[in-house]
Amino acid sequence: MTTSERVLAEATRRRTFAIISHPDAGKTTLTEKFLLYGGALGAEAGSVKARSGRRSATSDWMELEQQRGISITSTVLQFPYRDHVINLLDTPGHRDFSEDTYRVLAAADAAVMVLDAAKGIEPQTLKLFEVCRDREIPILTFVNKWDRPALQPLEILDDVEKQLGLTPTPLSWPVGSSEGFRGVLDQRTGEFVRFTRTARGATMAPEEIIDPERAKSEEGDPYLEAVDELGLLEAVGAEYDEETFLAGVTTPVFFGSALTNFGVRLLLDAVVDLTPSPIPKTDLAGHERPLDAPFSGFVFKVQANMDKAHRDRTAFFRVCSGRFERGMVVTHEGTGKPLATKYAHTAFGTDRETLDEAWPGDIVGLVNANDVRIGDTLWLDDRVEYPPIPSFAPQHFAIARVTDTSRFKQFRKGISQLDEEGVVQVLRHPDIGDQAPILAAVGPMQFEVATHRLENEFGAPVELSMTNYSEARLTDDESTPDLRSMQGVDVLAKADGTLLALFESPYWLARLIGERPELTLEKLVAGAS
Numbered sequence: 001m002t003t004s005e006r007v008l009a010e011a012t013r014r015r016t017f018a019i020i021s022h023p024d025a026g027k028t029t030l031t032e033k034f035l036l037y038g039g040a041l042g043a044e045a046g047s048v049k050a051r052s053g054r055r056s057a058t059s060d061w062m063e064l065e066q067q068r069g070i071s072i073t074s075t076v077l078q079f080p081y082r083d084h085v086i087n088l089l090d091t092p093g094h095r096d097f098s099e100d101t102y103r104v105l106a107a108a109d110a111a112v113m114v115l116d117a118a119k120g121i122e123p124q125t126l127k128l129f130e131v132c133r134d135r136e137i138p139i140l141t142f143v144n145k146w147d148r149p150a151l152q153p154l155e156i157l158d159d160v161e162k163q164l165g166l167t168p169t170p171l172s173w174p175v176g177s178s179e180g181f182r183g184v185l186d187q188r189t190g191e192f193v194r195f196t197r198t199a200r201g202a203t204m205a206p207e208e209i210i211d212p213e214r215a216k217s218e219e220g221d222p223y224l225e226a227v228d229e230l231g232l233l234e235a236v237g238a239e240y241d242e243e244t245f246l247a248g249v250t251t252p253v254f255f256g257s258a259l260t261n262f263g264v265r266l267l268l269d270a271v272v273d274l275t276p277s278p279i280p281k282t283d284l285a286g287h288e289r290p291l292d293a294p295f296s297g298f299v300f301k302v303q304a305n306m307d308k309a310h311r312d313r314t315a316f317f318r319v320c321s322g323r324f325e326r327g328m329v330v331t332h333e334g335t336g337k338p339l340a341t342k343y344a345h346t347a348f349g350t351d352r353e354t355l356d357e358a359w360p361g362d363i364v365g366l367v368n369a370n371d372v373r374i375g376d377t378l379w380l381d382d383r384v385e386y387p388p389i390p391s392f393a394p395q396h397f398a399i400a401r402v403t404d405t406s407r408f409k410q411f412r413k414g415i416s417q418l419d420e421e422g423v424v425q426v427l428r429h430p431d432i433g434d435q436a437p438i439l440a441a442v443g444p445m446q447f448e449v450a451t452h453r454l455e456n457e458f459g460a461p462v463e464l465s466m467t468n469y470s471e472a473r474l475t476d477d478e479s480t481p482d483l484r485s486m487q488g489v490d491v492l493a494k495a496d497g498t499l500l501a502l503f504e505s506p507y508w509l510a511r512l513i514g515e516r517p518e519l520t521l522e523k524l525v526a527g528a529s
């Protein structure tokens with residue numbers, strides 16, 4: 001096999017996706033069950049360890065995660081399934097971190113949206129869905145917790161359609177519900193898949209494939225009702241359609257219970273059978289880089305190691321083309337400098353493992369790649385530059401000042417680190433600079449993370465004073481003097497030189513847009529609000 005054939009074959013085997021859900025809908029449980037079905041028993045034990053390790057870790061960072069009961073960091077998990085390689089990207093559950101989710105989704109080819117069967121679409125589901133829509137990635141829907149009292153299946157489909165504007169196309173349909181949840185109809189084969197519970201769902205749920213005649217006699221009414229309902233949906237055209245699924249217009253729906261493992265295999269099969277393998281990525285100039293071109297990748301996440309004992313910084317990139325081999329010297333497009341990749345690893349939670357090679361769709365973490373920023377391209381042999389990952393429009397702005405001036409150096413270092421990681425956006429006024437930068441966030445919880453980390457990781461306690469700014473637009477040098485002369489408006493710079501105009505009043509901004517078309521006031525990507 002030539003290298004090119006090998007790259008294409010490996011790319012075809014990859015499925016890279018993320019799970020999105022409102023907190024508590026069952027994302028963690030489902031992730032663990034995917035591992036179980038991936039047959040990676042060792043990996044399953046590892047993940048459970050990572051999870052409990054995460055919850056009991058003593059570092060302050062973990063403490064914050066623990067106190068808030070949320071997962072702030074996102075990571076990747078790789079496991080084999082049916083001769084395929086699954087890359088599962090973890091996304092933070094809280095909406096204040098939806099910008100982080102957005103960046104993670106830049107590295108995903110599809111998403112699985114998990115709904116709580118008793119709740120349907122919840123606020124955070126909606127926000128995360130909007131991020132997916134923005135990224136134009138196909139979404140599979142998993143209606144979880146069917147082993148508990150739930151809404152009617154049709155109510156849930158209705159909710160998906162009305163709240164998300166996404167047409168649901170069920171590929172499985174529940175037979176029975178709550179305690180009486182027996183299994184699902186597989187829409188594609190018409191067969192009834194009956195599940196058996198196992199103790200605590202610790203092992204795969206045994207499945208029996210049962211033909212319609214037997215199902216009718218053994219399951220009775222719940223089976224007949226399910227057949228009727230699914231038939232009704234087919235009659236109104238809610239049938240799976242590849243083109244509209246890939247375009248993000250329809251979503252195949254699966255019912256199940258991650259806790260008891262019911263329906264997990266069907267869902268994982270759908271990830272493999274329906275979601276796309278990596279495709280060539282379009283560069284900044286509009287050219288597609290073939291999958292079998294020399295190595296290239298882009299960085300979608302930068303994270304300081306949360307372990308105090310090893311204070312280092314990891315840049316995560318997704319391989320877009322070619323074969324990545326640990327030790328390769330690649331070019332960092334941002335600086336044009338060569339970058340050694342001796343310390344390449346995969347990571348899930350706080351665990352990491354050295355990685356020797358990777359293919360399109362895979363995620364690699366590079367330790368101590370210090371100049372590398374979010375959105376940067378890495379390449380080998382043929383230069384390529386991928387489009388940057390746009391920043392969200394911040395809606396909260398606070399002035400940060402170090403409370404102990406002897407810690408100013410640490411404060412500066414911490415602020416620029418948080419900026420690079422995208423924990424908050426850091427804006428500076430040319431006259432004030434680093435003395436009192438403005439921290440800009442999509443959600444206020446980002447401030448909590450920033451102040452907590454400045455104090456605990458960098459030893460630089462800070463005081464934040466909220467400002468009255470509520471809107472930000474991209475602007476330029478020409479418009480700056482005029483904007484600065486206005487009351488309730490200021491222009492500040494990001495580390496990369498981008499200028500942001502901040503407005504206290506959305507009405508004033510709206511008026512300027514209408515009356516002063518010569519001013520540059522470009523919209524940023526809409527974030528969560």
Ligand code: G4P
Pocket residue numbers: 021022023024025026027028029030093144145146147148256257258259260
């Ligand atoms: P998240 O990552 O989306 O926040 O959710 P997570 O998996 O942690 O699940 C949240 C709670 O819902 C957990 O219960 C979990 O056991 C439960 N759960 C997940 N899937 C199902 C399901 O299919 N059926 C039922 N009945 N429950 C489910 P917990 O009591 O908060 O935690 P735990 O002590 O059970 O881990």
